[in-house]
Structures are given as structure tokens and as C-alpha cells.
Amino acid sequence: MAADPAKPAAQDPNEVFLRLWTHHEPELRAFVRAGVPNAVEVDEVMQETSLVAWRKFSSLSDVSQFPRWACLIARYEILMARRRHARDRLVLDEDILALLADEGAEEMPVRQQQLAALEHCIAKLPRERRELALAAYAPATKMKELAAQLGRTEGSLYQLLARIRQELLMCVERTLAQEAQKS
Amino acid sequence: MTRPELELLHGYLNGKLNADDFARLQTLLRTNGEARRMLRTLSTVEAKLEQLAADSPATLPRALAPTHEAAQTTLGMAWSRLRSWRPLAPAAALALVLIGAAWIAWVRGPVNEPLARLVATTNARWSDPNVELALSSGELTPGPLRLESGRAEFLLLDGATVVIKGPASVRFADRKLVSVDEGRVYCQCPTPQSRISVITPQTKVVDLGTEFSVEARADQSTHVAVLSGKVEVQSPNAGVLTAGEAMDVRKNHVVRLKPLSREEMVLLMPSLVSSPSPPADAARNLLVDPGFESPLPSPLWRGSDEFLEHAAGLGRSGHAVRIRAKGHKFWPLVKQTVATGDISGKVVDASVWAMSAVDDPLTDRQYAVLKLAFLNAEGREFASSAQHFLHKGAPAGHYSQSHLAAQAPPGTRAVELQLLLNACGMNYGSVCFDDAMLVIAEQPIAF
Known part of the structure; x- marks a missing residue:
């Protein structure tokens, strides 16, 4: 059975932090992803968030509040990133990012369930679709080149990815609804 | 949500909205809680796919792989070429074995640029000859790289140089993170964009614009030395190290070492194989x-x-x-x-x-x-x-x-x-x- 990250055996704050961060990083990354459209920027925001959270960890009195607390730090870093990239295309206004972040912080338990459901939903995708999605989302993929290798237009590849995302979203919602019914 | 609204969300995630559609999206997100929830869920899907893609090597969809017959033809051509390649005839048997590995790597075909590219080696001996072959072909195999001896110099996607000295086990975890299980690496990050972190079993070293050396030792300690600039060592009581400083990090404590002498600095600093040198006479x-x-x-x-x-x-x-x-x-x-x-x-x-x-x-x-x-x-x-x-x-x-x-x-x-x-x-x-x-x-x- 996995150890409860909120009840670490060791009291070394370093270990407690590392355990909490490792445990909650996936849903924090998903939280950040909603406000930052570019995977490289997500990495930057996550790195800054981890550094600030590390420095301020001693101020967190209740470790069960870690995800919410980390979201607050990430929210600030998302807004900072927005200011750095304010002149880029498709940068959402600050008030929208704040709304997305505030509501997203409330959804952290759901986010964890969604990520768990996604494991199964992605595994259930037809192999070719799964491989294509993973190739498209790999760090250095250039969509134009991938489209050329697949003999598709770039536009049709984006449409296909949108369909895959939508299928996965529906699969996640179906899975969570079934689990809710069972419990 | 309506279909056009969903298309706006997907268009945004694809980075492909024009100015008018982006304005419509902003209005939608400002006024519609369900649209915001949907965007967060779709972003969760994206984050998961990105994580899985980063953790596993990208593979082309199977439809792109060459047919069996084509592969046989390729092998036949390679064999006939080898037979006519007299200067290397003694190595033909070994080469034939390697053809198999190279062919597999070729069929697998990288969709993306590897996270790190091998740019130079000196007497490098890898634990697995197939790894050596893949690296020499410009590919990066998944999982840890085990360098038994010698040294190897890699250039990362964003411009950092990482030199590994064998024996060492190293993994390029993502474009900003190098994991060192054992052995010494030297890192040079010439620009803010190229900054990386190095993680060992004991700690994480975050570059703040510098040249530094990290050694994961067999005695469960990590030795960090900064040659120029500064790094942050993410362990309790560790903090920031600046040029000339070194530290031993263990599980429960750190030891800040005396400033490095010039001789120690020279020893830690590799002469990069790929760096230019003045023209010889x-x-x-x-x-x-x-x-x-x-x-x-x-x-x-x-x-x-x-x-x-x-x-x-x-x-x-x-x-x-x-x-x-x-x-x-x-x-x-x-x-x-x-x-x-x-x-x-x-x-x-x-x-x-x-x-x-x-x-x-x-x-x-x-x-x-x-x-x-x-x-x-x-x-x-x-x-x-x-x-x-x-x-x-x-x-x-x-x-x-x-x-x-x-x-x-x-x-x-x-x-x-x-x-x-x-x-x-x-x-x-x-x-x-x-x-x-x-x-x-x-x-x-x-x-």
C-alpha cells in the first residue's frame, strides 16, 4: 500500500516536502497547464513554483492543505509567466487566468481522480491513435514535420488530436460517473 | 456546451485561433463556468499526454513502419554492400550483428529530436553496444545510459553541455533535467534558456547560470562544485553555492567545503572536446x-x-x-x-x-x-x-x-x-x- 504523503514517517521537513511534491506534482502540473498554453512554459512555472514552495514550506502548518497551498503559489507564478509573455498570441487576460486558477484549486481532489482515470482511458485508445497522440505531445515534436511524416495536412492532424482529446475527456467523465455510482 | 464553443477550446489548445476567435474564447471563458471547467479538464488530458510522452520514447504510428518485404530488401542491400566493402572485411561479422540493432532503431525512427545529442567522446565504452550504436546514429535510447569508462559530451536541446565521466549512470529525464544515479557530470549552461537541473539520489541541483560539477558517489553522498556562476542545492541547510564553492550532500546533512583551490577547479573543469581551440601550427x-x-x-x-x-x-x-x-x-x-x-x-x-x-x-x-x-x-x-x-x-x-x-x-x-x-x-x-x-x-x- 502506498504511504500517505500527508503522514510521513520521517519528520525531516525536506523529506516531507519532497514526498508531498512528488505525490501532488501531476495534478499541480495539470492545474498549471490550464493557464499556460505552452509545455515549455509549464516546465518553467513548475520549477519556479517548486522553488518558492520549498522556501516557504516551513510556513505551512497543515500538510493536508499542501495541494491548495501549492496552487496558490502556482497561481502567482502563472500570472508572472503571463506578464512575461503578455505580447504573445493567445495569452488569456489576467482576470480569466485568476478565475481558472481559483476554481481549479477547488478541484484538486477531482484532478487526481481524472489523472488516474486517464491512465486507463489512454491505455484503451486504439494503438495507432495512442502512438500518434504520444508522438504529437512529445517534447520536441514539430507538428508540421509529424504531419508530413504521416502524409496528412497540419490542419487535419490538429483536428485528429482534438478528436482524441475529446474522446479521452468523455472516457474520463464516464469512468468517474461509474465510480461515483459504485460508491 | 455547443460544438462551436468546444471547437474554440480545442483551437486554443492547438494554438491555432485567429484574433476574432480568440476574443470570442475570452468572452466565453469570462462568462461561462462550464467552459472554464471543460478547459481545465482538457488541459488535464494534455498534461497527462505530455507526461506519458516525455516518459516513453515517441514511436511513429505503425502505419508508417516499413513492410516486412521492404525491410528484407534493406537488409539484403546492406549485406551486399558490406561484402563489397573490403577495407572493413574483418569487421563484417560484427557489423552484421550491428545491422540488426541499427535496423531496429531505424524502423523505430525518431519522430522528434532527442533530448540530448552526443557530440563527442573520448575512449567511451558503453555498457551496451546497441546504446553506442544508437548514440552514434544521433538517437537517444530510453532509460539510463551507462558509461563504463571514458567520457562523453552531450549537447541538450536548449544549449546546455553535459560531460559525463565513466563509470557513470545518467538519464536525460527531460529537456531541463538530468538524473545522475552514479558518477560525475560537468554541466555548462551558457544562456538562461539553457539552464538545467541535475538530480541525484541525495539532492537536486538547480542551475542559476553557471558551470558546475555534480558527482553521485557510492557512499550515498553527492559532491557539488561550482566553477563559475551559482547553483541552488535543494537540501536542508544547503542553499546557494557560488563560484569556487563546493559541498557534500548526504541524506541528513550537508557539509560546506572550503573554497576550491585553483588546482581543484582545473581538475573538475573538462576541456570540452567540442570547444574550439586555437589553430595548431x-x-x-x-x-x-x-x-x-x-x-x-x-x-x-x-x-x-x-x-x-x-x-x-x-x-x-x-x-x-x-x-x-x-x-x-x-x-x-x-x-x-x-x-x-x-x-x-x-x-x-x-x-x-x-x-x-x-x-x-x-x-x-x-x-x-x-x-x-x-x-x-x-x-x-x-x-x-x-x-x-x-x-x-x-x-x-x-x-x-x-x-x-x-x-x-x-x-x-x-x-x-x-x-x-x-x-x-x-x-x-x-x-x-x-x-x-x-x-x-x-x-x-x-x-
């Missing part, structure tokens, strides 16, 4: 006809004859040698052997100018290689050092110089300068080499 050049002015094939310059051309007018002044890919699966080459006698321990310095030819330029996966092979008394290669250059993006028609320095291991009786093209089995692509140089230098190599 041409009078000390041990190569005969270094400018390829004599017709090929010649008794001096030998190699893969059917892939070589004596190229008039393509040299920096006069002739050059051109190596064409012409479908070669591996590395067509030209080489010259210099009998040096016993030069054990001395530094051998090599350089060459090379250019991607304008009328038949290198393709994205092809590159040039400058290699030093050390031969023993029986004339057999037993150690080597190599540098890869003219990678993707190198302008055609422009000569650039590559330089390589390596210490001759004990037992060296001759040195072979090899100039190769990583042909990748492509029919097109050629490289011109000119003004090669090989000198025995005196200065020592650190690291």
Missing part, C-alpha cells in the same frame, strides 16, 4: 596531403571508395574530398594512418574543415564526424575519440572547423584520422572535408 601537421590535392583513391587517403569524390573547386582553396551518402546505411569514410611510435599519455590534436555541399546538402539526420582512432602494435583500433558536427541547421556552402583532442592511451603505436559521414541510409546528402590536421600536443587534458 601547420608545420607540425603529421598528415600528408592534408588538403586532398592528390587524386583519389590514393595510398595516403583510403576509405569507402565508391562514396568518395575528389572535388575540384569545392575546397577552401583548391580541392576537397566529398563523401556522398548514396544510400549507405552507416558511415562512409576517408582516413589516413600516421605511425607515431609510442606516444602513450601524449595529447593528440586533430581538426578539419567541413561543409555541407550546396548542390547535395546534408539532410536533417545526417552529420559529419571527426574521429581519432588509436591503433596498437598489431594495427588494431583499441581506443577512439570522436566529435559529431554539421548537425541539422548547419548552413550549406559554408565551411566550419571541427576540433578534437584526446590523450593517447598506453599501447598506442599509430593514430588514424577518420572523417566520416553519418549517412542514415539516405540516397542524398554529402559533406566536403578540407585542410585536415593532426599534431601531437603537449598540454594535459583535465576531467
Whole structure:
């Protein structure tokens, strides 16, 4: 059975932090992803968030509040990133990012369930679709080149990815609804 | 939500909205809680796919893989080419084994640029020959890389240089993170964009613009030393280290060490194989006809004859040698052997100018290689050092110089300068080499 990250055996704050961060990083990354459209920027925001959270960890009195607390730090870093990239295309206004972040912080338990459901939903995708999605989302993929290798237009590849995302979203919602019914 | 609204969300995630649609999306997100929830869920899907894609090597969809018949034809062609490649006949059996591994790697075909690219090696011996083959082909195998001995220099996607000294186990976890289970790495991050972190079993070292060395030791400690700039060591009571400082990090405590002496700094700092060096004195050049002015094939310059051309007018002044890919699966080459006698321990310095030819330029996966092979008394290669250059993006028609320095291991009786093209089995692509140089230098190599 996995150890409860909120009840670490060791009291070394370093270990407690590392355990909490490792445990909650996936849903924090998903939280950040909603406000930052570019995977490289997500990495930057996550790195800054981890550094600030590390420095301020001693101020967190209740470790069960870690995800919410980390979201607050990430929210600030998302807004900072927005200011750095304010002149880029498709940068959402600050008030929208704040709304997305505030509501997203409330959804952290759901986010964890969604990520768990996604494991199964992605595994259930037809192999070719799964491989294509993973190739498209790999760090250095250039969509134009991938489209050329697949003999598709770039536009049709984006449409296909949108369909895959939508299928996965529906699969996640179906899975969570079934689990809710069972419990 | 309506279909057009969903399309706005997907268009945003694809980064493909025009200004009008983006304005509509902002209005939608400002006023519609369900749209915001949907965007967060779709972003969760994206984050999960990105995480899985980063954790596992990307594979092309199966529809793109060559057919079995095509693969058999490829193997047959490779075999017949090997049979006609007399200079390497003794190595044919080994090469045939390697063909299998290379073919698998080729079929798997990287969709993306690897996170790190091997740019130079010195007497590198990898735990798995297939790893060596893949790295030499410009690929990065998934999982940890185990360097048994020697050193290897990698260039990361964002411009950081990481030098590994064997024995070491290292994994390029993502474009900003290098994981070191054992052994020493030296990192140089020349720009803010290139900054990386190094994680060991004991700690994480975050670059803040610097050159630093991290060694994961067998005694469960990590040694961090900063050569210039500063790093943050993410362990309790550790904090920031600046130039000249070093630290030992253990599970429960850290020990800040006395400032590094100049000698210690020099020892930790590798002379990067890929870094440029001042031109050597041409009078000390041990190569005969270094400018390829004599017709090929010649008794001096030998190699893969059917892939070589004596190229008039393509040299920096006069002739050059051109190596064409012409479908070669591996590395067509030209080489010259210099009998040096016993030069054990001395530094051998090599350089060459090379250019991607304008009328038949290198393709994205092809590159040039400058290699030093050390031969023993029986004339057999037993150690080597190599540098890869003219990678993707190198302008055609422009000569650039590559330089390589390596210490001759004990037992060296001759040195072979090899100039190769990583042909990748492509029919097109050629490289011109000119003004090669090989000198025995005196200065020592650190690291």
C-alpha cells in the first residue's frame, strides 16, 4: 500500500516536502497547464513554483492543505509567466487566468481522480491513435514535420488530436460517473 | 456546451485561433463556468499526454513502419554492400550483428529530436553496444545510459553541455533535467534558456547560470562544485553555492567545503572536446596531403571508395574530398594512418574543415564526424575519440572547423584520422572535408 504523503514517517521537513511534491506534482502540473498554453512554459512555472514552495514550506502548518497551498503559489507564478509573455498570441487576460486558477484549486481532489482515470482511458485508445497522440505531445515534436511524416495536412492532424482529446475527456467523465455510482 | 464553443477550446489548445476567435474564447471563458471547467479538464488530458510522452520514447504510428518485404530488401542491400566493402572485411561479422540493432532503431525512427545529442567522446565504452550504436546514429535510447569508462559530451536541446565521466549512470529525464544515479557530470549552461537541473539520489541541483560539477558517489553522498556562476542545492541547510564553492550532500546533512583551490577547479573543469581551440601550427601537421590535392583513391587517403569524390573547386582553396551518402546505411569514410611510435599519455590534436555541399546538402539526420582512432602494435583500433558536427541547421556552402583532442592511451603505436559521414541510409546528402590536421600536443587534458 502506498504511504500517505500527508503522514510521513520521517519528520525531516525536506523529506516531507519532497514526498508531498512528488505525490501532488501531476495534478499541480495539470492545474498549471490550464493557464499556460505552452509545455515549455509549464516546465518553467513548475520549477519556479517548486522553488518558492520549498522556501516557504516551513510556513505551512497543515500538510493536508499542501495541494491548495501549492496552487496558490502556482497561481502567482502563472500570472508572472503571463506578464512575461503578455505580447504573445493567445495569452488569456489576467482576470480569466485568476478565475481558472481559483476554481481549479477547488478541484484538486477531482484532478487526481481524472489523472488516474486517464491512465486507463489512454491505455484503451486504439494503438495507432495512442502512438500518434504520444508522438504529437512529445517534447520536441514539430507538428508540421509529424504531419508530413504521416502524409496528412497540419490542419487535419490538429483536428485528429482534438478528436482524441475529446474522446479521452468523455472516457474520463464516464469512468468517474461509474465510480461515483459504485460508491 | 455547443460544438462551436468546444471547437474554440480545442483551437486554443492547438494554438491555432485567429484574433476574432480568440476574443470570442475570452468572452466565453469570462462568462461561462462550464467552459472554464471543460478547459481545465482538457488541459488535464494534455498534461497527462505530455507526461506519458516525455516518459516513453515517441514511436511513429505503425502505419508508417516499413513492410516486412521492404525491410528484407534493406537488409539484403546492406549485406551486399558490406561484402563489397573490403577495407572493413574483418569487421563484417560484427557489423552484421550491428545491422540488426541499427535496423531496429531505424524502423523505430525518431519522430522528434532527442533530448540530448552526443557530440563527442573520448575512449567511451558503453555498457551496451546497441546504446553506442544508437548514440552514434544521433538517437537517444530510453532509460539510463551507462558509461563504463571514458567520457562523453552531450549537447541538450536548449544549449546546455553535459560531460559525463565513466563509470557513470545518467538519464536525460527531460529537456531541463538530468538524473545522475552514479558518477560525475560537468554541466555548462551558457544562456538562461539553457539552464538545467541535475538530480541525484541525495539532492537536486538547480542551475542559476553557471558551470558546475555534480558527482553521485557510492557512499550515498553527492559532491557539488561550482566553477563559475551559482547553483541552488535543494537540501536542508544547503542553499546557494557560488563560484569556487563546493559541498557534500548526504541524506541528513550537508557539509560546506572550503573554497576550491585553483588546482581543484582545473581538475573538475573538462576541456570540452567540442570547444574550439586555437589553430595548431601547420608545420607540425603529421598528415600528408592534408588538403586532398592528390587524386583519389590514393595510398595516403583510403576509405569507402565508391562514396568518395575528389572535388575540384569545392575546397577552401583548391580541392576537397566529398563523401556522398548514396544510400549507405552507416558511415562512409576517408582516413589516413600516421605511425607515431609510442606516444602513450601524449595529447593528440586533430581538426578539419567541413561543409555541407550546396548542390547535395546534408539532410536533417545526417552529420559529419571527426574521429581519432588509436591503433596498437598489431594495427588494431583499441581506443577512439570522436566529435559529431554539421548537425541539422548547419548552413550549406559554408565551411566550419571541427576540433578534437584526446590523450593517447598506453599501447598506442599509430593514430588514424577518420572523417566520416553519418549517412542514415539516405540516397542524398554529402559533406566536403578540407585542410585536415593532426599534431601531437603537449598540454594535459583535465576531467
